[in-house]
Amino acid sequence: MDSEQSIKMNLLTVSPSPHITSEESIPKIMWTVNASLAPAVVFAAWHFGMPAIITMLVGIVSAVATEYLVQKIRKKEVTINDGSAFLTGLLLAMCLPPELPWYMTATGSFLAIAVAKHSMGGLGYNIFNPAHIGRAALMVSWPVAMTTWTKMTTRVDVVTSATPLNILKQQGYAKLIETFGDAPSLYKAMFFGTRNGSIGETSAVLLILGGLFLIYKGYVKWEVPVVMIGTVGVLTWIFGPAGLFTGDAVFHMMAGGLMIGAFFMATDMVTIPITRKGKIIFAIGAGALTALIRLKGGYPEGVCYSILLMNSVTPLIDRFVVPKKFGAGR
Amino acid sequence: MKSFHGGVHPNDSKKYTAAKSIEPAPLPKKVTIPLRQHIGAPVSPIVKKGDEVKKGQLIAQTDAFVSGNVHASVSGKVVDVGDYPHPVFGSSMSIVIESDGLDTWADGIPVQREWGKLDSKELLKIIRDAGIVGMGGATFPTHVKLAPPPDKKIDTFILNGSECEPFLTADYRVMLEHAERIVTGVKITMKVLGVNTGYVGIEDNKPDAVKVLRDAFSGTQVKVVALPTKYPQGAEKMLIKMLTGREVPSGGLPMDVGAVVQNVGTITAISDAVTRGVPLIERVVTVSGSAVKEPKNLLMRIGTAFADALDYCGGLKSEPAKIIMGGPMMGFAQSTVDVPVIKGTSGILFLSKKDVNYRKESACIHCGRCVEACPMGLNPSMLSILGERQMYKEAKEDYSLLDCMECGSCVYVCPAKRSIVQYVRYAKAQNAAQAQKEKAKVAV
Numbered sequence: 042m043d044s045e046q047s048i049k050m051n052l053l054t055v056s057p058s059p060h061i062t063s064e065e066s067i068p069k070i071m072w073t074v075n076a077s078l079a080p081a082v083v084f085a086a087w088h089f090g091m092p093a094i095i096t097m098l099v100g101i102v103s104a105v106a107t108e109y110l111v112q113k114i115r116k117k118e119v120t121i122n123d124g125s126a127f128l129t130g131l132l133l134a135m136c137l138p139p140e141l142p143w144y145m146t147a148t149g150s151f152l153a154i155a156v157a158k159h160s161m162g163g164l165g166y167n168i169f170n171p172a173h174i175g176r177a178a179l180m181v182s183w184p185v186a187m188t189t190w191t192k193m194t195t196r197v198d199v200v201t202s203a204t205p206l207n208i209l210k211q212q213g214y215a216k217l218i219e220t221f222g223d224a225p226s227l228y229k230a231m232f233f234g235t236r237n238g239s240i241g242e243t244s245a246v247l248l249i250l251g252g253l254f255l256i257y258k259g260y261v262k263w264e265v266p267v268v269m270i271g272t273v274g275v276l277t278w279i280f281g282p283a284g285l286f287t288g289d290a291v292f293h294m295m296a297g298g299l300m301i302g303a304f305f306m307a308t309d310m311v312t313i314p315i316t317r318k319g320k321i322i323f324a325i326g327a328g329a330l331t332a333l334i335r336l337k338g339g340y341p342e343g344v345c346y347s348i349l350l351m352n353s354v355t356p357l358i359d360r361f362v363v364p365k366k367f368g369a370g371r
Numbered sequence: 372m373k374s375f376h377g378g379v380h381p382n383d384s385k386k387y388t389a390a391k392s393i394e395p396a397p398l399p400k401k402v403t404i405p406l407r408q409h410i411g412a413p414v415s416p417i418v419k420k421g422d423e424v425k426k427g428q429l430i431a432q433t434d435a436f437v438s439g440n441v442h443a444s445v446s447g448k449v450v451d452v453g454d455y456p457h458p459v460f461g462s463s464m465s466i467v468i469e470s471d472g473l474d475t476w477a478d479g480i481p482v483q484r485e486w487g488k489l490d491s492k493e494l495l496k497i498i499r500d501a502g503i504v505g506m507g508g509a510t511f512p513t514h515v516k517l518a519p520p521p522d523k524k525i526d527t528f529i530l531n532g533s534e535c536e537p538f539l540t541a542d543y544r545v546m547l548e549h550a551e552r553i554v555t556g557v558k559i560t561m562k563v564l565g566v567n568t569g570y571v572g573i574e575d576n577k578p579d580a581v582k583v584l585r586d587a588f589s590g591t592q593v594k595v596v597a598l599p600t601k602y603p604q605g606a607e608k609m610l611i612k613m614l615t616g617r618e619v620p621s622g623g624l625p626m627d628v629g630a631v632v633q634n635v636g637t638i639t640a641i642s643d644a645v646t647r648g649v650p651l652i653e654r655v656v657t658v659s660g661s662a663v664k665e666p667k668n669l670l671m672r673i674g675t676a677f678a679d680a681l682d683y684c685g686g687l688k689s690e691p692a693k694i695i696m697g698g699p700m701m702g703f704a705q706s707t708v709d710v711p712v713i714k715g716t717s718g719i720l721f722l723s724k725k726d727v728n729y730r731k732e733s734a735c736i737h738c739g740r741c742v743e744a745c746p747m748g749l750n751p752s753m754l755s756i757l758g759e760r761q762m763y764k765e766a767k768e769d770y771s772l773l774d775c776m777e778c779g780s781c782v783y784v785c786p787a788k789r790s791i792v793q794y795v796r797y798a799k800a801q802n803a804a805q806a807q808k809e810k811a812k813v814a815v
Contacts, residue, residue: 054692060704061699064728316739367747
């Protein structure tokens with residue numbers, strides 16, 4: 042009888058089954074992704090110094106602040122603790138030149154969160170990757186600032202403020218090799234990240250490390266980065282500078298924003314297809330577009346635009362690529 | 372063994388009661404026996420307030436085929452026939468019997484019966500008269516399942532011993548302690564169906580049950596198979612696929628692929644009805660959950676209040692956040708403990724806040740975990756979104772709404788904690804209502 046009374050005094054939850062759920066949650070996923078970026082962030086702080094640290098801080102703070110304001114104004118629940126705005130701000134900053142003026146970074150974060158994310162309805166409803174929308178908007182708004190890179194010494198006697206892809210686009214492959222001394226030195230710089238570029242994109246090894254961690258945690262499907270990077274590799278190898286099958290696939294796979302894009306942007310759950318097959322189609326498309334822009338386009342790099350373009354066909358892919366239904370016959 | 376697509380691995384939480392032998396619960400002072408304990412036509416009471424009844428006496432029946440007789444589970448006096456709380460339907464017409472404490476059997480029960488001489492028709496009648504329904508929770512009348520239409524050729528019988536729901540150990544204990552009854556029940560059922568091929572499917576987290584039943588079934592046509600532990604292994608369609616390789620077609624039933632599946636509890640009830648003439652008046656119930664003091668496997672009379680069950684288990688240890696009839700994945704949340712044990716009550720769970728892990732629902736982030744977890748190969752994310760936006764027709768026609776068996780695997784894995792099953796049920800109900808409306812229009 043005692044027990045009966047104590048139950049009556051309490052309010053029991055009555056809801057449909059199931060009555061137990063896993064430990065998984067959106068904040069857990071988002072903060073884990075943030076944590077997986079840590080090695081690349083620390084490296085960037087060392088490699089590019091104070092300007093990079095400031096840009097990353099401005100990116101994060103303005104993204105989180107924008108989310109707070111938008112949700113306050115719209116009288117919605119404030120969800121800045123879920124780590125998603127933090128992630129958008131950080132990813133955007135990692136795709137920017139280190140010495141970008143702070144107000145540009147803040148504008149990018151604002152556009153990413155207010156326009157790309159919340160004008161669509163907030164987390165889960167956005168069609169495009171918010172960080173990449175922020176970057177694309179800055180690219181068209183301040184094209185010069187967005188392509189002004191840090192001055193750095195690539196070889197003992199060469200000081201340049203161009204990224205490897207810039208050199209390739211404007212001066213050709215021979216000059217690229219010459220800038221770094223020889224091919225192995227080039228690859229080494231690309232792999233470890235001692236090269237010019239956006240804040241967080243340079244160190245292939247640390248981005249792969251973070252990506253592997255996410256694959257291990259199950260937040261990233263290995264198919265996406267492998268297929269996207271692989272597609273870029275195959276296409277850049279086939280359509281090389283000196284005719285078919287002469288391209289430098291190794292360089293292209295580690296160049297530009299491909300590593301960070303393939304592991305952290307093309308795997309953004311919200312904006313990519315929901316099925317495994319759909320994800321693979323997405324990755325092939327993004328890889329092919331990246332190669333197309335790099336080889337034939339006016340820009341040296343195309344990861345950002347190709348992912349955004351593929352984001353736009355995600356609903357279409359989801360409509361036609363569906364899981365195999367049980368009992369539907371062979 | 373290659374497993375079926377999808378499914379989830381929740382903590383099985385069977386440690387509370389797995390090692391505890393089945394304990395007969397004390398005779399309840401009062402039982403409340405609902406007239407709706409099955410899927411199908413309702414039964415009508417044949418006793419009235421003030422009548423004296425004996426244990427096992429028929430107290431409610433119907434002529435409808437798809438239905439289940441109801442018997443008194445104690446001897447005593449009918450004190451009321453009226454509406455009472457029900458663990459599944461909210462409320463139901465029920466017969467309340469106050470026990471006289473004597474527990475006397477009705478005339479002619481129990482008997483010793485040589486069932487070998489009976490033909491399948493006679494056996495089927497005994498099963499129907501005994502009011503046996505699917506005791507795994509679905510409560511579909513067993514005699515209907517055992518009498519498929521003549522155009523459905525049945526060649527395989529499957530005993531479902533997987534008990535894939537966390538916490539529940541009732542079937543497990545019955546398998547360990549009552550193997551002979553199971554063997555008898557399976558033999559009877561296979562005779563009724565006229566089949567020679569039989570399987571027993573048990574999840575491999577119960578190796579001792581596999582061993583006990585392998586020994587018990589040695590020398591018979593029945594194969595005992597250890598299946599990978601994964602929820603919902605015990606879903607009929609998954610079980611049939613694993614054991615026979617056959618896939619029940621979309622919208623079809625197990626009989627469409629020549630199989631009939633029965634639950635462990637149901638099989639022992641068949642054995643009791645046929646060999647001893649005892650109708651379905653009691654069942655094994657797992658009373659568990661981290662909020663209950665002494666979790667147990669109790670043999671309880673149908674109609675025993677959940678409150679009594681809780682008292683038999685020493686009461687509460689902590690505040691329960693949810694009280695569930697059945698398993699935590701597909702069971703029914705209760706608003707009171709004043710509901711009775713019914714034929715489909717496999718468990719009574721008192722779940723603490725920690726067990727429930729409640730979090731607020733948010734928008735779908737499209738992570739795809741539900742798609743990976745769905746054993747039916749559906750897109751639960753889309754179904755929930757269509758349900759949310761009241762696009763019920765699209766859910767049915769474009770996203771196979773009706774194929775969903777509501778196993779809850781998608782909700783279990785969802786990081787946004789979306790009530791996908793709730794949306795699905797609501798969308799199904801809306802589609803059914805719409806179909807009704809259209810039918811009525813045609814009739815006019």
